Amino acid sequence: MSAEDLEKYETEMELQLYKEYRDIVGQFSYVVETERRFYLANAVDVQVRNVDGEVYFEVRMSDAWVWDMYRPARFVKNVRVITFKDVNVEELDKPELRLPEDGPFGG
Numbered sequence: 001m002s003a004e005d006l007e008k009y010e011t012e013m014e015l016q017l018y019k020e021y022r023d024i025v026g027q028f029s030y031v032v033e034t035e036r037r038f039y040l041a042n043a044v045d046v047q048v049r050n051v052d053g054e055v056y057f058e059v060r061m062s063d064a065w066v067w068d069m070y071r072p073a074r075f076v077k078n079v080r081v082i083t084f085k086d087v088n089v090e091e092l093d094k095p096e097l098r099l100p101e102d103g104p105f106g107g
Helices: 003-027
Strands: 030-033 038-051 054-067 075-083 088-091
Touching (some): 003 038
Antiparallel strands (some): 030 038, 038 054, 054 075
């Protein structure tokens, strides 16, 4: 597979993932960003842990969807994430989502 073919495949997979996200986002209450992944969830619990002066975050989510184009099963009942980076949790406003007309997925 050439670099061009790989780039085209990744662009197509990102579009497919975005369309799936757009179709299911209304089913969730929160969006969660960690250093490695992006999640949608209906329940989120973030705990700051300090063990021997080392601070990390423990994030537990239930009824979640994982943004990962290489993961065939994106819906999970429970997920637990440990991260040393910041965690962003936002309550969803549930806006109408649509593909941007002038973006890479438009047209």
